[in-house]
Amino acid sequence: MDIIIGLTVKEGTIIATSKAATRGISILKDNDDKTRQLNSHNLIAYTGESGDTVQFAEYIQANIQLSTMRENEIELSPKAVASFVRNQLATSIRSRKPYQVNALIGGYDTKTQKPSLSWVDYLGTYVELPYGAHGYSAFYCTSLFDKHYRKDMTIDEGLKLLQMCVDELNRRMPIDFKGVYVKIVDAEGIRQIDFN
Amino acid sequence: MSDPSSINGGAAVAMVGKDCVAIASDLRLGNQSLGVSNNFEKVFQFGDKTFLGLTGLASDVTTLSQVFRLKTNLYKLREERSIEPQTFANLVSSTLYEKRFGPYFIGPIVAGLDSKTDKPFICGFDLIGCIDFAKDFIVSGTASDQLYGMCESLYEPNLEPEDLFETISQALLNAVDRDALSGWGCVVYVITKDRVVKRVLRTRQD
Amino acid sequence: MPGLNFDNYQRNQYLASKGFSQAKATSTGTTIVGCKFQNGVVIAADTRATAGDIVADKNCEKLHRLAPRIWCAGAGTAADTEMVTQLIASNLELHSLYENRKPRVITAMTLLKQHLFKYQGHLGAYLIVAGTDPTGAHLTSVQAHGSTDVGEYLSLGSGSLAAMAVLETNWKPDMTREEAMQLCSDAILLGIWNDLGSGSNVDLCVMEIGKDANLYRNYMTPNVRIAKERSYKFARGTTAVLQTSVRDLLDVEETVIPFGQKDSDAMEIEA
Numbered sequence: 001m002d003i004i005i006g007l008t009v010k011e012g013t014i015i016a017t018s019k020a021a022t023r024g025i026s027i028l029k030d031n032d033d034k035t036r037q038l039n040s041h042n043l044i045a046y047t048g049e050s051g052d053t054v055q056f057a058e059y060i061q062a063n064i065q066l067s068t069m070r071e072n073e074i075e076l077s078p079k080a081v082a083s084f085v086r087n088q089l090a091t092s093i094r095s096r097k098p099y100q101v102n103a104l105i106g107g108y109d110t111k112t113q114k115p116s117l118s119w120v121d122y123l124g125t126y127v128e129l130p131y132g133a134h135g136y137s138a139f140y141c142t143s144l145f146d147k148h149y150r151k152d153m154t155i156d157e158g159l160k161l162l163q164m165c166v167d168e169l170n171r172r173m174p175i176d177f178k179g180v181y182v183k184i185v186d187a188e189g190i191r192q193i194d195f196n
Numbered sequence: 197m198s199d200p201s202s203i204n205g206g207a208a209v210a211m212v213g214k215d216c217v218a219i220a221s222d223l224r225l226g227n228q229s230l231g232v233s234n235n236f237e238k239v240f241q242f243g244d245k246t247f248l249g250l251t252g253l254a255s256d257v258t259t260l261s262q263v264f265r266l267k268t269n270l271y272k273l274r275e276e277r278s279i280e281p282q283t284f285a286n287l288v289s290s291t292l293y294e295k296r297f298g299p300y301f302i303g304p305i306v307a308g309l310d311s312k313t314d315k316p317f318i319c320g321f322d323l324i325g326c327i328d329f330a331k332d333f334i335v336s337g338t339a340s341d342q343l344y345g346m347c348e349s350l351y352e353p354n355l356e357p358e359d360l361f362e363t364i365s366q367a368l369l370n371a372v373d374r375d376a377l378s379g380w381g382c383v384v385y386v387i388t389k390d391r392v393v394k395r396v397l398r399t400r401q402d
Numbered sequence: 403m404p405g406l407n408f409d410n411y412q413r414n415q416y417l418a419s420k421g422f423s424q425a426k427a428t429s430t431g432t433t434i435v436g437c438k439f440q441n442g443v444v445i446a447a448d449t450r451a452t453a454g455d456i457v458a459d460k461n462c463e464k465l466h467r468l469a470p471r472i473w474c475a476g477a478g479t480a481a482d483t484e485m486v487t488q489l490i491a492s493n494l495e496l497h498s499l500y501e502n503r504k505p506r507v508i509t510a511m512t513l514l515k516q517h518l519f520k521y522q523g524h525l526g527a528y529l530i531v532a533g534t535d536p537t538g539a540h541l542t543s544v545q546a547h548g549s550t551d552v553g554e555y556l557s558l559g560s561g562s563l564a565a566m567a568v569l570e571t572n573w574k575p576d577m578t579r580e581e582a583m584q585l586c587s588d589a590i591l592l593g594i595w596n597d598l599g600s601g602s603n604v605d606l607c608v609m610e611i612g613k614d615a616n617l618y619r620n621y622m623t624p625n626v627r628i629a630k631e632r633s634y635k636f637a638r639g640t641t642a643v644l645q646t647s648v649r650d651l652l653d654v655e656e657t658v659i660p661f662g663q664k665d666s667d668a669m670e671i672e673a
Binding site: 086088089093098119121123124125126127128129132138139142 | 203204225228230231233235236253254255258259298372
């Protein structure tokens with residue numbers, strides 16, 4: 001199972017995704033990026049059925065970019081982006097072959113200057129959370145978050161907490177997930193940082 | 197896996213008092229046994245004194261709350277007044293029955309006061325829109341069995357708003373403590389002639 | 403768009419294939435009966451609605467009005483009996499307005515059976531249709547698949563066997579109005595006591611030729627809840643509250659705007 005974790009700190013949102021792409025008993029790739037940038041302050045991280053995931057994320061990406069172009073470079077807020085993603089999944093679940101995609105949307109609202117993390121699953125369930133994860137990693141990480149998370153943490157403190165999560169996952173996950181890519185969404189935009 | 201209406205968990209209850217009504221829900225959203233959010237309200241307001249509680253599949257809860265927001269807004273534009281609880285109940289019923297052969301997995305409850313007469317109104321529905329008109333209380337969600345027990349024993353007619361608040365709160369609190377899928381916070385609305393009071397309760401967090 | 407919407411059907415089939423079982427709708431595990439008499443017809447029903455083995459409503463209404471003098475008792479899926487009945491009541495009224503004639507029981511029954519047959523039994527409505535019209539008093543029943551029966555006395559629902567036991571023993575031709583009411587309520591009572599799906603009260607409707615129909619809501623109440631021996635009221639302040647927000651709905655604000663004031667633009671729509 002792929003790992004995607006996210007948390008909001010005082011000045012931004014941190015998203016981490018595992019680098020391994022697995023299929024059955026094989027690791028096919030150790031540099032798989034399970035995120036797509038939607039606009040300058042929104043990032044989607046996804047897990048689920050291979051094929052569906054990238055197809056869905058890039059469909060969302062294209063539509064958000066189209067919106068940015070149509071609206072004269074005014075970008076959708078994190079809430080609007082998450083609402084759009086939820087709506088797509090809630091429509092999809094009623095179709096003949098639904099997308100089996102779970103997602104976290106990390107965003108930074110430039111208007112209110114607030115970071116946000118949206119948790120969306122394949123059924124179309126949508127909640128805003130201070131921290132969250134999908135799949136098995138949620139079982140390992142939520143307890144760590146529950147104990148150590150504070151909402152006024154700095155990015156560095158957030159990364160330290162994330163490191164605890166990744167260490168725990170390395171210790172307890174039955175297969176090597178080849179480390180994580182970590183991205184930060186804040187007032188400056190989206191950036192990837194070195195992490196191991 | 198069990199049925200869709202008990203994946204996310206949640207409970208809601210409504211009660212009639214003396215010239216007032218109360219509607220309450222828990223705040224949990226989970227994925228089976230894993231708690232995901234403790235801030236997922238299941239009570240929505242449509243108009244001054246018309247409230248809807250929605251339990252069941254969280255995806256459908258969000259979808260339906262948006263559908264009803266759209267429908268009540270269009271209603272307001274057409275009629276130049278906000279919707280009455282009675283009318284809203286019929287709107288809920290027909291919206292659900294439209295999907296008779298592919299229902300939304302939800303358990304709605306309506307509570308409110310008539311804008312003209314201030315007469316209390318509550319009702320509940322099954323997932324395909326059959327209305328249950330009750331004079332005393334309505335329950336819904338994964339803790340509905342427990343809520344039936346609590347309400348049946350605690351409820352008494354003609355409670356003042358302050359007493360109704362205690363009764364509905366204790367009914368909900370003690371019911372969700374016997375349901376693994378509900379709890380994690382509760383919210384209670386008490387609706388009277390000239391004010392709506394919303395209270396967030398202190399609850400167990402296990 | 404009018405009519406039923408099948409969008410979610412596929413989703414639920416998909417969900418079902420993934421192992422999600424179907425949720426249960428409120429059903430009226432019910433006892434309903436009908437019986438003709440000298441000058442009319444009586445129908446009766448119990449008032450229990452169930453969802454699985456939980457009593458969802460202790461005093462629901464299973465007697466529906468199709469036309470002022472045509473009533474029907476419903477068993478089966480509660481939402482279906484309610485909705486199908488409302489739909490046919492509307493069509494019946496439009497039809498009688500168009501034809502400028504009083505609606506007939508046979509018309510109501512035909513509309514119902516054609517609608518139910520169209521849905522091949524998927525609408526779980528089992529109805530006893532009765533009433534008076536210019537051709538006399540009539541008593542019929544309609545099953546979910548669209549078949550119909552005509553009879554002097556009928557019973558339907560999970561308590562129909564218990565009720566029929568009473569009807570078969572006590573029914574006789576040319577009963578008086580009172581005898582028919584007695585027979586029907588006795589039949590329902592047997593359903594209330596002996597069938598788990600039926601309970602609470604007896605609702606009854608009498609339709610007499612040339613007279614307005616009479617609905618006796620809660621004609622018998624053999625299961626009145628005894629008053630609680632003590633109050634379970636809580637002392638105010640029992641429940642711990644974290645946060646309170648009040649929204650005052652009556653917030654009257656008065657502003658006096660004098661006429662002819664030069665600088666006053668308060669009456670302008672766009673200030």
